[in-house]
Amino acid sequence: MHTSLKATLLLGAGVVLAGCNGPRRIRERPIMTNGDRTASQERMVANAAADGVADNAMLMQTRDSVYAKAVATCRGSICASVVKGEISLGMTPSQAMAATRTAPAAWTIRESGAATVMVPRVLGNSPKDATGEVVMVQFDDDRVNAVSYRETQGIRVVSSAADTTTDGRATAMADALIREGDQFNAAGDRARALDRYDRALALKRADPMLEYKVATMLDLQLRPVEAQIRYQRFLQSLEIERIRAQGDANAQLADAIARAQQRLIVLERQAPAPQAAPQPTPQTTPPPPTTPPPTPPPTREPGQTR
Amino acid sequence: MTITTTVAIRRLAAFGLAAVTLAACNNRRVTRVDPASVTDLSGRWNDVDSKLVANTLIDQTFAGPWSAQYASAHGGTPPTVIVGSFRNRTLEHVPIGMFVKDLERAYVNSGRVRLVASRDERTEVRDEREDQQTNASAEARARIGKENGANYMLQGDVQAIEDAEGREKVVFYQIDAFLVDLESNQKVWIGQHKIKKYIDRRRIGW
Numbered sequence: 001m002h003t004s005l006k007a008t009l010l011l012g013a014g015v016v017l018a019g020c021n022g023p024r025r026i027r028e029r030p031i032m033t034n035g036d037r038t039a040s041q042e043r044m045v046a047n048a049a050a051d052g053v054a055d056n057a058m059l060m061q062t063r064d065s066v067y068a069k070a071v072a073t074c075r076g077s078i079c080a081s082v083v084k085g086e087i088s089l090g091m092t093p094s095q096a097m098a099a100t101r102t103a104p105a106a107w108t109i110r111e112s113g114a115a116t117v118m119v120p121r122v123l124g125n126s127p128k129d130a131t132g133e134v135v136m137v138q139f140d141d142d143r144v145n146a147v148s149y150r151e152t153q154g155i156r157v158v159s160s161a162a163d164t165t166t167d168g169r170a171t172a173m174a175d176a177l178i179r180e181g182d183q184f185n186a187a188g189d190r191a192r193a194l195d196r197y198d199r200a201l202a203l204k205r206a207d208p209m210l211e212y213k214v215a216t217m218l219d220l221q222l223r224p225v226e227a228q229i230r231y232q233r234f235l236q237s238l239e240i241e242r243i244r245a246q247g248d249a250n251a252q253l254a255d256a257i258a259r260a261q262q263r264l265i266v267l268e269r270q271a272p273a274p275q276a277a278p279q280p281t282p283q284t285t286p287p288p289p290t291t292p293p294p295t296p297p298p299t300r301e302p303g304q305t306r
Numbered sequence: 307m308t309i310t311t312t313v314a315i316r317r318l319a320a321f322g323l324a325a326v327t328l329a330a331c332n333n334r335r336v337t338r339v340d341p342a343s344v345t346d347l348s349g350r351w352n353d354v355d356s357k358l359v360a361n362t363l364i365d366q367t368f369a370g371p372w373s374a375q376y377a378s379a380h381g382g383t384p385p386t387v388i389v390g391s392f393r394n395r396t397l398e399h400v401p402i403g404m405f406v407k408d409l410e411r412a413y414v415n416s417g418r419v420r421l422v423a424s425r426d427e428r429t430e431v432r433d434e435r436e437d438q439q440t441n442a443s444a445e446a447r448a449r450i451g452k453e454n455g456a457n458y459m460l461q462g463d464v465q466a467i468e469d470a471e472g473r474e475k476v477v478f479y480q481i482d483a484f485l486v487d488l489e490s491n492q493k494v495w496i497g498q499h500k501i502k503k504y505i506d507r508r509r510i511g512w
Binding site for chain 2: 055059063120124
């Protein structure tokens with residue numbers, strides 16, 4: 001009886017000790033209790049506003065002095081470009097800054113002999129001119145000789161007077177789209193390739209080779225009616241006789257013509273010609289397939305030759 | 307003491323007791339206190355948490371270089387911000403709008419950031435503008451297509467972790483806010499505030 005009581009007590013003590021073996025708690029000192037006060041927002045906003053006004057005033061002052069210097073030293077078309085907010089070839093660094101309405105704080109300027117390169121200080125915040133987002137301005141003897149813009153299709157470099165015009169920009173964008181389309185085509189993604197060619201065609205209307213590429217893509221995607229129209233447009237857009245006369249110089253184009261004519265014959269045999277010549281627009285939904293169901297190949301007798 | 311007197315005394319005592327009981331029920335007391343004062347009652351999310359979050363985010367947003375960098379690259383024009391979704395991912399009711407409005411107010415009043423109406427707010431404004439095209443006079447009419455596009459969108463969320471044992475409870479809140487460049491999807495600023503609360507529900511205590 002005595003031994004059993006001892007055992008019970010020992011067991012009880014063990015259980016109690018085990019129960020006490022919880023996670024060790026360190027009482028942290030509270031950092032905020034009832035009755036304390038939270039900081040005033042008014043003061044924080046007022047401080048931020050004061051800082052903002054000071055920073056802005058300094059920025060404006062620098063920008064205005066750059067602008068004044070730019071306008072004082074410009075002439076003719078350069079002056080007009082500064083006012084329009086467009087970097088043009090032949091500008092000085094201060095004129096380029098004035099055209100983008102920026103101060104030197106927005107740029108990192110590196111000089112090496114006669115060459116100077118200006119790039120945005122923060123890449124995510126590139127300065128913009130009237131044309132687009134400027135990612136690099138190159139100077140030769142303190143005069144702009146190349147400007148690089150970040151466009152949707154990549155970087156576009158303006159290094160000649162022709163590149164600065166609206167047509168020049170459209171051509172550069174179309175070329176970038178064609179390059180992208182060629183890459184998709186090479187990768188076997190014909191739908192995306194066709195999309196890029198279509199978009200390029202909107203920018204570069206008078207390009208027979210682009211029309212031929214669109215026709216080929218449509219043909220490969222088994223859209224015969226649209227392909228037929230495109231092949232016809234391609235052939236109509238060419239001065240075939242002149243191209244034939246030029247011979248080897250246009251061998252590639254001649255080859256395309258031959259292929260287009262060949263495909264047209266095949267497509268015309270397969271499907272009825274479209275009723276009225278519709279104006280095919282890029283990005284249109286394809287018409288329902290008009291290709292007749294495939295016929296089984298004619299059986300050939302043994303020994304028969306073509 | 308006569309029976310009548312005894313009855314009268316008893317009635318008086320009963321009346322007095324009823325009056326005391328009724329008076330005891332009228333225990334409501336309302337006072338106005340300083341909105342900046344800390345008053346924690348239940349341990350749930352309250353005005354103090356909201357204010358602490360707002361203060362921290364305001365402080366962090368103006369300490370970051372994003373608005374100055376934008377202004378520098380754009381000829382001193384401050385960036386334009388739109389408030390996007392700010393989600394409450396806790397099980398508690400957290401009125402997100404309170405600290406977001408504090409942040410909006412700070413943006414506008416500081417002059418360092420421009421703010422445009424959010425998706426919900428602008429619907430009403432557009433309706434009114436549309437109505438003006440028919441009903442307002444030509445010189446007073448608000449023109450269409452003159453809205454200011456935002457450069458950055460403010461997004462964020464509130465998350466919480468709870469741990470409880472017996473009468474003790476710990477709640478940890480993490481509030482994240484970030485500004486995303488609408489063209490490049492780049493996050494240009496991330497603000498964060500953490501709140502840890504220890505709640506001890508004593509049965510007897512002073």
